[in-house]
Amino acid sequence: MNKPYVIGIAGSSGSGKTFFLRSFLNHFKHDEITLISQDDYYIPANTKTKEENRLYNFDLPTAIDRKAFYRDIKDLFDGKTVFKEEYTFNNPNIKPKMLEIKPAPILIVEGLFIFYYEEVNELLDYRIFLDADEEVALARRLKRDLLERGYDHDDVMYKWKEHVVPAYNTYLLPFKASTDKVIINNTDDPKLIHDATALISQEVKEKLFQNNL
Template identity: 75%
Template sequence: MQKPYVIGIAGSSGSGKTFFLKNFLNHFSEEEITLISQDDYYIPANTKTQEENRLYNFDIPTSIDRDSFFKDIKSLFDGNTIYKQEYTFNNPELTPKLLEIKPARILVVEGLFIFHYSEINELLDYKIFMDADESIALKRRLKRDLIERGYDEDDVMYKWVNHVVPSYNEYLLPFRESCDLVIRNNTDDPVVLHSITDSIANDLRVNVI
């Protein structure tokens, strides 16, 4: 199989990656593009108590099964389909899905550490950095974690101050200036992101697909 064109997308928590990805992927068919997310490679922490889970740092590179993540990316290069259980962030109210990740001409690799993991960074043909002002990112993070993941506000704030911001500064921010595209997403206006994804998708159709 021809090597896929690999797009790496990373960004700060609350930068709007999820909305951006959904919008971007909608420009293509399932045969044209596929997504593999670092979030589905967290080393399970569901055996921890609530207090242990609050203190556990999910925002460091060793919280990810790095070897499996890289192995599955390379397997997609070889034309293989990956079957992977979705990671539900220890939320007992969510039933994890079995993800079927099929090889495609365009491969999107998404995650906080994809630039830090040198073996993955080297595979990326185009790098997108999503960013937002800290106050705006925190507001989005609170909304997501309180509603979607069932955390309480004290836990969210503890992790933000002690884990999220330090990890962003150490493992992601140093790569911002070397990325091909930096998107400052401080508004929740979908028109702006629609315009950006339209432009990227049109360019890919001309030069890649």
């Protein structure tokens, strides 16, 4: 197959990436678009105690299996289907699913470090920077980690101050000015997000049409 049109979407923790991506994907047919997420390439932390898990820094580029992430992206370029077990962030209450990522004309590459990883960044045709005000992002992070990932409040706040914010400032923020589109996503209103993703998806479709893709 021809090289897919690759859209990179990176965002700060709590920027609403999951909701945004779900809405964005809904503007395309199932066989037109596929998604590969950096989050599924975390190297297992193998922590044994609550304190070890609290201190382990997931917000470093070295926490990701970078080679495997790049390899699977390239396999999608080559028309191969990628099978990958989802990462459940050490939550014993969640049974990981086996993900089947099929090649498609449009490929979404999502993750915190996709602009920082040079070999991934150079594959991108269109770059979206998703951001949110810090108080909004923190509120979302607290809600997600307390309810979905089983962390307690002190753990979330420790990671936010010591890991999340420094990683954002070091590995994502420097690329903001060089992206194609910056979206400040402070709303959780489904209609507003739907309208925003509809506009972006239309832009993408126009670019594909102009390039006869």
